[in-house]
Structure formats: C-alpha cells, structure tokens
Amino acid sequence: MENIIIISGRVKYTITLDPGVWIFDDRRVDLKTYFTSKQENANELEEYTKAVSKHWDREIVEGAVYPPTLKTEKKFEKEKVLTGTFGIPIKPFLTNAEPFHDASSLIIKSSDGDVELPIDKANDLILGFSNNGKPITVDGPVYIYFRDGSNRQKPIKNVKQFIVK
Template sequence: MIVPIVGNVSYSITLDPTVWIFDDRKVLLEEAFTIKANTTDKDDVVKAAERWDREVSTQFSKPPVNRSISRREGETFLENSYVMPIYDFIHNAEINTDAKNATLVTWNDESDVTLTIDELESGYFLFAMDGKPLKEDGPVHFLYGDGSNKDNPIKHVKKIHIH
C-alpha cells in the first residue's frame, strides 16, 4: 500500500496513503474540482503567497504537529471520499530540472500512463472511498487537476517514475 517516487529526482520518497486520512491537506472528492473552478487569479496569487510563506517558515521551524481529532471528526472521515493534492510530495522529491515527464506505473504494466510534470503536479490521488482505503484497485487512483477523468481515474497506481 505504498507509492514510491523514483527516477530523475534528488530524493526518492515513499508515500503511504493509508495515513492520509488524518492529514490536514486532504480534500473531499466532491469539493476538489469545484474549488479550482471557482478561484480567480487573485485567489491564485494569495495561495502562491501563502505557499511561499509556508515554505520559508518550514525551513526555519519544526514541522507542525498533527492536532487531535474529535470522535465526530473521526466518524466523518469514515464516511467520505478523499483526494490528496500531489504537489507537495513532488516538490519534496525535488524533481531535477531536466525531467520532462512522469510515468504512473500500475500493477498491470500495460496500462502505465505517461504525463507531463505539470499534469502530475496539478493532479490528485484518490486514496479513500467512503472512508476506506482502496484495497481492490489501489493503493491510489490518479485524477487530473481539472477533473477530466473523475469518472474514469487511472487505477492501480503503484509507483511514480520521473524521467
């Protein structure tokens, strides 16, 4: 149930989608694509500034501690479907400047998919359906950032290979 990011990166990292249910960066599946559709250029600038501030502050401080969750929040987690934006993970792997594409390696090697780095960075991983991990066709499904494949995601993703 892990997804490594390997290839033309400074740091090969391993993602564990089973713990993302407690991550504050997760987004409800129903809201993931409506949020982007309703943003304006000003919103994008504000978000970029917030990302910059967060990057600068994390370089000089300790990482945030996960807050406790209430029983009600825990029950809500187990009822909804969630996606995780991929950008932070790709950023942490530090893709080398000469990398142009990424291949989503699947359990069925014939259905591997090659994307541009931009498509990968703007995408989401679906990791929980109705509060449960994707055991049958997971560990994650890839969704393009624009939601164009929301009804037909790339399933069985087991590795991200940057090249």
C-alpha cells in the first residue's frame, strides 16, 4: 500500500495511482532523453493515428506475418523496458480526476514538506517511477520533475498524496 498515491480534494473523482503498472503504459517517457530532446506539444490523437497508420502500411506492404526486423524491434523494446529510466506525465490523471472549475492549485504531500503549485503548472509535472529498470523504492514511489527539467537534479521526493485545492 505504501506505493499507492491518491489524487483527492476538489475533484469529481478520487484517483488511485499505482506506479508499479506504468512500465506497461504507452504514455511513459524516457527520462534519460526527455529533458534534453526538443519538447513538442503533440496531439495524442494525432500520434496514435500516425502509429496505427504506420502499422497498417507495414501490414499492407509486408503482410500480417511479422518480419525478422519487427522481432528484433520487440526484443530491443523489451530490453529498454528492463533497463530504462522512465516517467509519466501527470496530466492524464488530473484530467480523469476532473478538478472542479474553482480548483486553483495542487498540493503535493511529501514527508519532506508540502509543495503547492498552480493547477496549470501542475499539469506539466512528470512522475518518475523507474530508475535503471528498477522501481523507485528509496525516497519513492515517485520523483516529481518539472517539464522544463529545472529540478532534474533535485526532484520532489517522498510523495505520499496529491490534493487539489
């Protein structure tokens, strides 16, 4: 239970977050390259459409049988998951919690002290959940990074709960 984080407060739905399952989530980002690569505010639907289109094109050209290169790509992805350092944006979780219209801030409850951010800035947070293929257990279960990487060396640690105020 100590790895579970709750989003509560001035929200329509209380959300329970389990960082242990995010390794399988397609929204995860590689934290080793995330802050150094150029950030694009791409539309998620557009990205999904492009990925499906690419897959469809590949099936038309090569057939539904997976070519050897696809098997190699899958092996590479599996290896990357086992050794990577990953995070996930908090925005989809906050969106699903449906903060009330008068909600103005997000309080990050931590055993190191609470941090309060405006709700629009809170949408840009990245929750780091994996370090070199291992779940974050020391000072975890997540580290919180700002999207611009300004706290990359000193993330918010020991997060216990999020409260929308």
